[in-house]
Amino acid sequence: MKVLAAMSGGVDSAVAAARAVEAGHDVVGVHLALSRMPGTLRTGSRGCCTIEDSMDAQRAANVIGIPYYVWDFSERFKLDVVDDFIAEYSAGRTPNPCMRCNERIKFAALLEKALDLGFDAVCTGHYAAIVTDADGNRELHRASDWAKDQSYVLGVLTAEQLAHAMFPLGATPSKAEVRAEAAARGLSVANKPDSHDICFIPDGDTRGWLAERVGTATGDILDRDGNRLGSHEGAHAYTVGQRKGLNIGYPSPDGRPRFVLEVRPVDNTVVVGPKEALDIAEIAGSRFTWAGLPPADAATPFTCEVQIRAHADPVPAVACVRDGELLIRPDVPLNGVAPGQTAVVYVGTRVLGQTTIDRTVSAVPA
Template sequence: MTDFPGAPDPNAPRDGRRLRVLAAMSGGVDSAVAAARAAEAGHEVTGVHLALSANPQSFRTGARGCCTLEDSRDARRAADVIGIPFYVWDLAERFREDVVDDFVAEYQAGRTPNPCLRCNEKIKFAALLDKALALGFDAVCTGHYATVVTRPDGSRELHRASDEAKDQSYVLGVLDERQLAHAMFPLGDTSTTKEEIRAEAERRGLAVAKKPDSHDICFIADGDTQGFLASRLGTAEGDIVDEDGNKLGSHQGAYGYTIGQRKGLRLGRPAPDGKPRYVLDISPVNNTVTVGPAASLDVTALTAIRPRWCGTPPSGPGTYTAQLRAHGGETEVTAEPIGEEIHVTFTAPVRGVAPGQAIVLYDGTRVVGSATIATTDRVRASADH
């Protein structure tokens, strides 16, 4: 792995516009075009690829990866075409501790984490940004679709991308104002489609123009999340029960289930009404999975912990919209921060809300902040986590 031979001089003269920018290049088309746009805008750009695995071949490859040797080489070739310096930084140990180990621990505790959101919080805009600032860079540039708006008083706000169909502000809702002050998202304020981004990459001579998008979880090589967890947590047979505690079947590990799951339950007999059953609750204490009808998934309120505010925290209750999944829609809520918790009430019930997920609050297009769901209130209450 290569590090920088010397840091830029933070006291060097500037014209007020030209910034020293560290472009995080995953090896995909979005980050390559973002780096190219930053360089074209006149900034002094250096590309960096994050090596996040001690054994890169254990991560997904090709269309399903973002951190493999193949991706590193694609990023290097893109940097060469753009004409910017390029380095590889080894953050494998930090990634394992902050993202992979956290992912396993959350599932073991019966929660459903979002590793991409955790990676943005702990790796790209903590470990990477801190190192970049220490080396004299002004900003970290990524290929995320989101927008940073500078207010008249100089403070920053995070907003949805101009094209909400591509918006990725949900997974950036963990960024605080200090991090936003050093974040650059060149793709967020354009309404170009993904096809147009690919066409732009092709015009720029970037070989990643036709590379398929990465998806799913990069550190699970074969896409088998349950198998990945079983290899680390082992098997532990337990009961699958209905809402009244009647045993319906068994499982090999409660960690292999998520709230709202319908498929793969392998129950011996159908529900009395013949309708599908869904996972309602996961209890790691007694290793029990509770299932029931879809209506019992309706959540009317929740409590979230560890809030992260994208600016000044709200001083009292307010009305917002909330997003509960990376590709989910918005729903109207009232939310009130109380200490290190946020109490949220839904205007209309929502389904499939799981402890461990992130809730991100919006005021129009502005991201107010995010927090981790701890407990939920349902129409027919099952045990909360």
């Protein structure tokens, strides 16, 4: 096959590209220039997609012996990921930009261009596996190394995208083995730190970054009964489950800490309360997709597991499609779920689908 290897400049994508070559594919490497500030340099292990990463990717491609290109996707990235991030926070939701990047950049814009150029598949260094069933249908599954499993952030992929996706690291027992393989291949990225945090906020100061773009506006911090406890300088700076930075100035009547329970952007208020009020008995979202074939009868409740964060443990649940929403009821309450987060549904190791959470139902009524 003719394969386009997305090379971030990290060790995982470099080894994935090398394995694709060894499997006999005709491989071309490409680095996505996503930053609108091309002079941006990496800070420690924060961020990705910088000039330094591009140079690391080129060195890896040279060692592997494949053609290498840099494609400028910065405008598309700004519109589909950065601007979406700002809009979601402004609406009181907590988005996951990595999900949007996989959905709209790596497996939409990139795949679309790859297919137009005659490529058969896009290869990435994600830790996930694709399994083909007896009828030839492709399914997305967890990686063999659950500690590094990245199937959660790939939950947005559709059947059409899975048909052209390749994850050579899915069966690798550990990240240590990938680094050892990179060293054996002579790849200089063998010991390069993993990137973390939000790539377009490399200093990690999400609140400050949002304040510069959304602005500040004083609003009230309320308890669940509507009593005013204090003030803030912008509801967009808060997210459900947050404990620090409330600046209320005095303890609750029972002396226990308070957490953000709700963000109301319309009237610029933040609602706080006890930790137990963060327990959620039901989540639902209308923006759902299936990763491969959907359930035979999605309207009939089916057992599954739900995961609401990339590194969270899956929780047994019952799900169904009702009134245009994917409705999920966990067997035990989920804690600190915010609208805008992504809920990924699993059946065993298989990723069945996902939804962006629009609403939640508390297990502890006010």
